[in-house]
Amino acid sequence: MTIKMKPKANKFTKPELVCPAGTPASMRTAVEAGADAVYCGFQNATNARNFPGLNFTPDEMQKSIIHAHKNDTKILLAINTNPPAGKIQLWKDAVDLGAKFGVDAFIVADMGVASYIAAHHPNIRLHLSVQAAASTPEALNYYCQQFGVKRVVLPRILTIAEIKAIMQQVECEVETFIFGNHGLMVEGRCSLTNYVTGLSTNMDGVCSPASQVKYEQDEDKNLSTILGEYTIDCFDKGENAGYPTICKGRYRTPVRDAGYYAFEEPLSLNVSNLLPELMQIGVSALKIEGRQRSRAYVKKVVSSFRAAVDNIMQGGTADIASLIALTEGHKQTEGAFKSKKWR
């Protein structure tokens, strides 16, 4: 005999689980794994993961949207870079294609792109990307009032108490990151890659372009990571490595004996233990980073967080399986969500 237990009444607001997809196969994987919404982008500079071999052709985007909608999953189109001066047509074309295919929302960073969407596609939801670098109620409300933004993605520099305070003062939904890259530069304002490679993270959509990354491993298996003309890290044999990004690099300085992480260490954000608190304050959406990652990553991370959110809604605990194997440098942090003193 099966006994059906009535779920306990709980104090949580069920958030939307927003998941990454860099390819159509990853998109289908995210849908199967329980994503409420999938974010993705076209194969050009209009999105901030403009990596080789990644992203969607228009035909793939159209088919992916049909597939997602058949499975009650939303597609959020990332058009979250800034057009260079006088070159907005590519961004307008991406918006128009997305609207034609029936995306559920646009994720934007640039005011001009937001303005174009508000004027030409006012019935499609507008989400403010973390790349807009808006982190105060005043800035966030400005986007809401001027462009009709319905949701803001907050930067990874806020404590849960600060997120709660912002939520009480903004006129829209709030989305926060819960897993993945832990890049804490003023997002959308970082020019480190541009300085070293001549390509812009914010306008070309590529942080540390692979075309300018070199890995050199010596006979003793020590690994050097080189971006452009600069060695940005050296890993001893067997030492866990990170992404070839300047902000995660280890540098020499006259006042230290060994190389040190000047900005941030190679590690990933994982706030699975803080999920109940985020849900309790009423965050509308939880975002998993990683459009550049494989479908194996998408399957594991999305299904883990799907189960965790559902368990919490049923009155249970997050009880999330370890995701340490998928983290950068095999290290994780709760970052500013837990404390401003995460380093």
Added chain:
Amino acid sequence: MPLPKHMPKFEKLPALLLKPVPLFLLRPIAQHITTKIGKKHPHLFARLGKHTSTRYLIKPTNIPLVALLIPNQQTPTMQIFKPSQTPAHDAVIEGKFLFLLSMLDGTSDGDALFFNRELTIGGDTEAVVCLRNALDDVEGSVAADIADVFGPAGRTILGFLRRKEAQ
């Protein structure tokens, strides 16, 4: 190339299976597999873009062989060599056979393998990233496609390796 003594027995399995097979027999099999996968997944080449003429050297560290892949859309080629006869190449992907297979199987994340130093890449990084993304977008499993070429025996071996990889 001798296999490390500390290596678990199952990790020696691919090398043991291949040991009695001479190169002149392996080469047409490798080429047949490559041609078959190319025909089954033609959209893979579009993702590769300019890298369809890149020479990828695949180095399974627990097999005394290396492979040179040129994913040309019309005639993709895969040539097998002894490590001592490594051919000219543009990019290198190196790791244990099981890890390389699990990436083709869609069960391992290439970035995670790189982070824990199980996967080494060299040469043209953009080409490697491009190939990884193209293969990851293949519907189903390239590893299963390879196993299918060998019929029930191939599928049985893949099943065994998958169980080992999951442990």
